[in-house]
Amino acid sequence: MRVASPFRVIKSPSFKKSPAVADSPVVSTSTLEEHIEPTPQSSASADEGLVEQSRARLARALGDREVLPTVATAAAFVATTIALLVWLPSSQPDAGLGIIIALVACYALAARVQFEVAFAYAVPTQLVLVPMLFLAPLNLVPLLVALGCFLSTLPEHVSGELHIGRAGLHLVSAWHAVGPVLVLAAFGSPSPTLNHLPLIAIALAAQFALDFASSAARGFAALGIGPRELARALGPAWLVDVALTPLGFALAYASLTQSYAFLLGLPLMGLLAYFARERRARIDHALELSHAYRGTALLLGDVVEADDAYTGLHSQDVVSLVLEVSDQLGLDSHARREAEFTALLHDIGKVRIPKEIINKPGALTDEERAIINTHTIEGEQMLEKIGGLLGEVGRLVRSCHERWDGGGYPDGLTGEETPLIARIVCACDAFSAMTTNRSYRQAMSPADALDELRRCAGTQFDPRVIEALVEIAGRAQPQPQLLLPAA
Numbered sequence: 001m002r003v004a005s006p007f008r009v010i011k012s013p014s015f016k017k018s019p020a021v022a023d024s025p026v027v028s029t030s031t032l033e034e035h036i037e038p039t040p041q042s043s044a045s046a047d048e049g050l051v052e053q054s055r056a057r058l059a060r061a062l063g064d065r066e067v068l069p070t071v072a073t074a075a076a077f078v079a080t081t082i083a084l085l086v087w088l089p090s091s092q093p094d095a096g097l098g099i100i101i102a103l104v105a106c107y108a109l110a111a112r113v114q115f116e117v118a119f120a121y122a123v124p125t126q127l128v129l130v131p132m133l134f135l136a137p138l139n140l141v142p143l144l145v146a147l148g149c150f151l152s153t154l155p156e157h158v159s160g161e162l163h164i165g166r167a168g169l170h171l172v173s174a175w176h177a178v179g180p181v182l183v184l185a186a187f188g189s190p191s192p193t194l195n196h197l198p199l200i201a202i203a204l205a206a207q208f209a210l211d212f213a214s215s216a217a218r219g220f221a222a223l224g225i226g227p228r229e230l231a232r233a234l235g236p237a238w239l240v241d242v243a244l245t246p247l248g249f250a251l252a253y254a255s256l257t258q259s260y261a262f263l264l265g266l267p268l269m270g271l272l273a274y275f276a277r278e279r280r281a282r283i284d285h286a287l288e289l290s291h292a293y294r295g296t297a298l299l300l301g302d303v304v305e306a307d308d309a310y311t312g313l314h315s316q317d318v319v320s321l322v323l324e325v326s327d328q329l330g331l332d333s334h335a336r337r338e339a340e341f342t343a344l345l346h347d348i349g350k351v352r353i354p355k356e357i358i359n360k361p362g363a364l365t366d367e368e369r370a371i372i373n374t375h376t377i378e379g380e381q382m383l384e385k386i387g388g389l390l391g392e393v394g395r396l397v398r399s400c401h402e403r404w405d406g407g408g409y410p411d412g413l414t415g416e417e418t419p420l421i422a423r424i425v426c427a428c429d430a431f432s433a434m435t436t437n438r439s440y441r442q443a444m445s446p447a448d449a450l451d452e453l454r455r456c457a458g459t460q461f462d463p464r465v466i467e468a469l470v471e472i473a474g475r476a477q478p479q480p481q482l483l484l485p486a487a
Contacts, residue, residue: 062165069218074171077214080178081142088139088185095135099259100144103132106266107148113273114280124272126241130248131262133180133203134192135255141181146174175214179206192252204245208238317436319343321428321472328468329424339421341389342396346425349379349397373409376401400425405459415462423462427453427469430461446473 062070107128115122125148132141149170156162180203190196216230247265254261322343326336350358353375357368364372376398383394399413399422406414408426418426434449444452450470457466 062163066218070168070172073175073214073218074168077142077146077171077175077178081146084139084142084178084181088181095137096259100136100140102260102263103128103136104144104148104151106263106269107132107145108151109266110269111149111152113269113276115272115276122237122240124244124269126244127248127251127265127269128262129177129180130192130200130245131252131255131265133184134252135259135262138181138185138189142174142177145177146171149173172214172218176207176211179203179208179210182206191256192249194253197249200245200249204242207241208234317432318346318425318428321432321469322424324472325424325428325465325468326421328472329420329464331420335421338389338393338396339424341393342400342421343425343428345379345383345390345393346397346400346429347375347379348382349375349377352378352382373401377410395419396422396425398422400429402426403460404457404462407460418462420462420465423465427461427465431469431473450474 107125110125110128111123113123128148129145132144136144150167153162153167153170157164157167183199183203183206184190187199190199212227212230212234215234216227247268251262251265254264319340322339323336326339331339350372353372357364357372360368380394380398383390383397386394396419398410399418402408402411402413402418402422403426404415404418404423406412408418431449431453434444434452435446437443450473453461453466453469457463
């Protein structure tokens with residue numbers, strides 16, 4: 001399995017990451033090419049967002065920060081491969097050119113069976129790697145794996161879908177093959193018999209160790225990805241490798257008497273390819289639906305702005321601040337997207353409020369205040385008619401004017417009865433409103449607005465949200481335009 005990031009493909013004995021996502025060739029276990037948001041990915045929509053980011057990077061060249069670590073890791077692999085060819089004797093019988101060509105071709109085919117998972121790919125190359133370790137000369141295996149990785153993405157390199165500058169990542173991805181080669185060589189290149197199963201476990205551990213070490217070296221230098229984050233990314237891929245290793249070992253064992261018996265794994269690869277295509281189609285559909293929701297939300301935002309310029313611009317300002325506070329509080333990707341849409345559309349219901357009330361220069365009467373307070377319910381009803389994600393956002397929009405102490409509207413919710421996203425939007429909405437000029441009053445200074453928020457924490461606002469907002473606003477002082485509408 002491979003991580004679509006600066007590392008190499010996540011190679012697992014069974015499913016490796018593919019080069020596309022990993023920015024590295026398809027063959028290795030971990031390829032983290034570009035640092036993705038480290039926030040928790042707890043939902044399917046979060047994974048879909050990471051998949052989309054990974055796809056978008058494939059046609060781009062490596063970033064400046066990635067070039068040197070990639071070249072260094074690839075060069076180290078080349079040097080290691082040459083050393084193995086020169087100094088490592090191969091006690092295995094000559095497999096024959098036909099078997100070697102078949103192994104490389106099967107490896108390339110397996111590497112093209114890509115299961116997109118967040119910013120990684122899982123590929124069933126382990127079904128070929130294990131037989132290769134016993135049928136091909138050991139000192140050739142890392143080179144053959146690197147060749148298989150490159151061939152697996154050759155069509156994408158030719159078509160331009162995968163930037164040719166990423167070809168060097170195939171060498172980085174092939175590091176995982178070095179570990180089992182060294183282990184098997186140390187034990188005299190044993191045959192794939194049942195009494196050697198414990199040795200296979202050691203070889204698999206060495207595979208994971210080399211995979212992790214090469215990925216960590218490149219990932220930390222190029223993207224600042226730490227060992228813990230990398231381990232979380234590689235863990236699922238390694239589990240798949242563990243699951244497929246026994247099948248690969250069985251194919252290797254069968255090849256003792258029938259040289260081409262490893263080809264029996266091709267039907268399984270075909271079945272997995274079918275499931276991979278089905279998964280990709282579902283992800284494509286989900287992404288299209290997500291784009292449709294986003295487009296609808298932006299269109300509704302434009303409707304708000306066209307209906308009332310202040311309300312529209314105010315909502316855009318609130319969006320930026322809400323996203324920063326959401327990140328500060330560690331919201332996952334799904335919640336972050338809901339927060340974005342809620343901030344953008346929290347005032348959508350005002351299009352149904354009479355303009356003479358919305359734009360009244362003086363204080364509102366009790367009757368006018370009651371009318372304008374219905375805008376959250378109007379907004380919920382409008383979004384519920386659209387349904388889906390925006391229907392969920394509508395329920396959050398309804399609660400954006402609730403208070404921590406229960407004195408808000410329309411339902412008088414208290415404390416954590418109000419959804420966290422609505423509490424975030426409420427605080428950011430108030431900060432933006434206080435620091436914006438209106439026809440009936442001048443804007444507060446940022447410092448005064450923050451003082452007012454602190455004073456109302458625990459009564460009107462969630463204290464934890466205010467703490468995060470104050471920290472964000474303090475960091476943003478050099479860029480007040482992001483937080484404060486023009487006076």
